[in-house]
Amino acid sequence: ETGVTQTPRHLVMGMTNKKSLKCEQHLGHNAMYWYKQSAKKPLELMFVYSLEERVENNSVPSRFSPECPNSSHLFLHLHTLQPEDSALYLCASSQDYPGTGAGRTQYFGPGTRLTVL
């Protein structure tokens, strides 16, 4: 549980605000992910970083901007969000991407509950 941490745990913001979500992994992994979790929908992969390079971008609106300054930290910068962006944002890491065997296992953080007013 403490291998991947996320801050803040809860965030309320207006549509014109700019905020950032932070994720840190203490597992020595090389890949990090951002997911969006909405009620009654499957987890949606947003971005994947491998060795600090973005390798996947799943048609995410530009109001979400990821940043990976090193292999242990991942940020999600938010600006001009919409109410439908309210969700639980989960960060995950894995040893490698795509990886083989146990290296593919993704470990999730507790998430940031985002509410956009």
Add this chain to the structure above:
Amino acid sequence: GENVEQHPSTLSVQEGDSAVIKCTYSDSASNYFPWYKQELGKGPQLIIDIRSNVGEKKDQRIAVTLNKTAKHFSLHITETQPEDSAVYFCAASQGAGSYQLTFGKGTKLSVIP
């Protein structure tokens, strides 16, 4: 792309009974199938996974079976306990091309004491 269907969406069982959750996938190239448990206020935690060269895998009270021909896999929990109550997600991933995990919508399991 891959599509994963998960059933049922909710499941209630008496403590001590077994629980079974089923998933189907669409892409025959998928070869990695993890199961995650998500408790309230927490992120998903891996509980068991299976790869396509294996038909069944067991870890204490938890087992997963895979039928590649029918493209479905199932999670079996025996001797359920109240602490098993959570939302369970299945997922599928390919070994080549797109390596992304595609998740099911989840099953909310309630174990009644």
